[in-house]
Amino acid sequence: MTGLVERRGRAKVFVDGEFWAVLDAAVAFDLGLAEGVELSDEGLREARVAGERPLAMTRALNVLGYRARAEGELRTRLERAGYADATVGAVLERLRELGYLDDGEFARNAAHEKSRKYGPRRILVDLKKSGVDEEVAREAVEEEFSGDDEIEAASAAAQRRYNTGERSDALARRVYGFLARRGYSAGVCAEVARRYREGGDGE
DSSP states (O other), rough: EEEEEEEEEEEEETTTTEEEEEHHHHHHTTTOOOOTOOOOOOHHHHHHHHHHHHHHHHHHHHHHHOOOOOOOHHHHHHHHHOOOHHHHHEEEHHHHHHTTHHHHHHHHHHHHHHTTEEEEEEEHHHHHHHHOHHHEEEEEEEEHHHHTHHHHHHHHHHHOOOOOOOOHHHHHHHHHHHHHHHTHHHHHHHHHHHHHHHHHTOO
């Protein structure tokens, strides 16, 4: 270890003359880290996880404080912050134990919230972008849009947007495009659009 600079409760550590990691200063002190201390590769890895973990946990809780996150999204945030893979893994495991991370619950809640505005395909894409496993995301979407729920949701979305009383082929095309952009299936888009052309449940 060739250098250690402490500032505001954090210790910037240098190994072999190059920046290595930022650790919690109290942990670094407890571990006896200081310039001139020699550690094996394994010792360095263990020290990094121990020193980064409090900082990474604080960052993770701050991120979760704004809104719920999928585990994959939080992992990406922590990795981009420069934390070691082992540190990130340890923090995520602890958050799961504490109940702060549950991708199944996250996906179900997100699917329910988004279903008021978007269709299943769009929601599935959004969940996967958030880092939710595809199988978990698909189960949540299928649960939310079981039975005829997709048609009902699409009809409600179209009625909120096109509640004018107009009935025409042009309006039906607009309704179809509107619903397709929101991720409803082609069959559902066609069924709801037909009602606006023929004067069905669009009223």
